[in-house]
């Protein structure tokens with residue numbers, strides 16, 4: 001029987017359908033990186049749940065055929081080395097979308113409408129607010145710029161339009177005119193997007209090329225009093241430059257689910273009134289997490305059975321006759 005190693009417990013209901021076919025090891029608590037390294041040689045598949053998979057683990061995993069990640073982003077995996085070694089890398093592209101897009105909207109609303117700010121205000125015993133204060137910004141009628149127009153970005157777009165926002169987007173791939181009309185969005189080059197948006201939502205994957213994609217220069221180009229939302233990956237933003245932009249009052253606020261050196265967060269952000277912070281939980285809704293676990297396990301099972309899952313990011317390693325499951329995408 002082929003063996004699958006999980007690096008963290010998941011609900012038994014997700015594993016149950018695979019128990020007859022595979023020998024699954026689920027720890028009672030999250031495995032350390034050293035524990036994974038010590039165990040991986042016995043397994044055909046490794047399911048990472050909040051863990052990393054570097055070269056050492058891929059070297060030690062002499063039987064590995066698949067590495068799966070609980071998440072759409074797979075920057076925690078040395079996927080290039082996995083590809084070199086013929087190991088399939090599987091992710092959860094469909095099941096994170098709704099929860100993550102919803103959290104982007106939650107952060108937009110919380111930061112633009114002062115939800116967290118006023119929550120702290122009330123808890124401190126305050127009540128009276130100046131009748132004419134510009135603490136909050138009206139969401140309806142404002143312009144949202146979405147950077148990265150994949151599944152999550154597109155869903156943020158629809159939800160934001162429902163709130164009355166005008167949406168523009170930037171991506172390394174421009175959509176067809178037909179798609180742009182369908183989504184009622186305009187494509188803008190990055191400089192223009194920075195200059196005209198009241199709020200910018202980052203929804204692109206992390207790659208070495210977009211490290212510090214938003215930097216000091218970007219903040220200078222941003223509209224004064226605008227907001228930045230990051231539910232993508234911390235290093236996409238130069239956190240020190242963000243701190244300075246917030247501190248100087250250059251931008252009005254930020255909603256952040258991810259941080260450059262998470263779990264470490266710049267102390268200035270912890271102290272700032274105009275930021276809303278969450279601990280990388282955009283997809284942390286139980287139904288979404290269960291869906292993600294099932295999506296990852298389904299991908300692993302298919303690779304181990306020599307089928308092609310739709311959620312393999314390096315299909316070139318699959319040596320058997322490929323039958324692409326594109327219908328799910």
Ligand code: 8YV
Pocket residue numbers: 049050070071072073074096280281283
């Ligand atoms: C995390 C995510 O993977 O989907 C992603 O890329 O960032 C998240 O869903 C999740 O927190 C599990 O570690």
